[in-house]
Amino acid sequence: MADGLRTAEGGGGPVPVDHSPPRRPWTRSLALAATLVSAGLAGLLLYDRFTNPLALYGSVYPPGTPTPDLRGTGEDGRPLALSDLRGKTVAVFFGFLHCPNYCPTTLAALERVRQALPERDRAQFVTLLVSVDPKRDTPALMNEYVSYFSAGARGLILPEAALRAAAAGWGVGYQYVDVEGGEYQVNHTTGTYLVDRTGARRVVWDYSQVTTNPQRVAQDVQAVME
Template identity: 35%
Template sequence: MTRIQKTVFILVALVALVIGLTVYKVLNTGQQLDTADLLDAGIVILPQGRDVPDLTLTNQDGEAVSMEQLEGRWNLLFFGYTFCPDICPATLAELRQLRGKLPEDINQRLQPVLVSVDPERDTPEQLKKYLDYFGAGFIGLTGPLNDIQTLANAVGVPFIPADTSKENYTVDHGGNLALIGPDGRLRGFVRGPLRTEKLAEQLPVLIRSEG
């Protein structure tokens, strides 16, 4: 092989490499996670996933639902209650708005879940009536207070149980959502209040990054 042939061969190989890298980048657009962009959207990803206790609660249809049954989809766990005067209706409205901005394939893989921190009043019937108002395909879960508190503590979204002996009591809780992966493990958090525009951009990136 002459020097000219070697030079041409090397140039062709470099061009092929550049084209290959460009095609790879194009094909994977939207698949590469950028921590800064995720954080800007309010998404905090843990370095390692954490196990979630496999408790069984009751959904808004009166059916038993274990945490294991939530596997296979991404789940956004919001710990709130139907008699909440502020954070809860605002967050659920934001979640409804977010679902309206997400592509259908992402909505199929992402399940918002309201876990009641007020099981004293949040019966399945009450949860169903409340969630139907938002009409966004949410799941509601209620059950024994101890189980709910165990779950909330395990996923890093604790709350302070209310004194239910008081009339019109409220429950102290936060606005962050626990992000549970399709493997059933805690993968991170979404900070409240929700930044729906940026979440609509970054959640598909996160979800599609895992195939």
């Protein structure tokens, strides 16, 4: 008899012998798949609990991530540095005063975040707008702009060279783009960075998180404050 063949009972010609592994019932395959998925989800949850123990809504920075200082002129015309705000929880946003949409929308949302905090914590939360347009943004204009959104908001203008270095340290990009009439706009990163009262960078939210869910962002702020 040739290898791999057998003779059918009752005579007849040879038929192939199936050497493939026995098939699992589909219920066993489904159970195995469910077990693998559950194990994978458990691993992800453990990883998230380790890297994000406060279950924050934004993207969490690893412990010890440096926070480059920001140092320039404040909205009141006096020298101002991010380190001067130590002891407060600061939401840092890089933008400019001629911004048509992202900047005003973000600052308005951050004020809603502040209002969503318990009353006792509101004075400890500060929005800091860092200008990426130092050629046009003056302290007087900055003061008018930030105070429109919140009485406690601050503004900071850095010289161009210092701005380039600071933006690189924070991972912020910006680019000047000419528009009609000899003016220009600034394309820039739209994330908001949260710095805790010790000066550590804790979390970054993207534009949509801040503007569509300020209540959830406020929960992050309160968790970091505690």
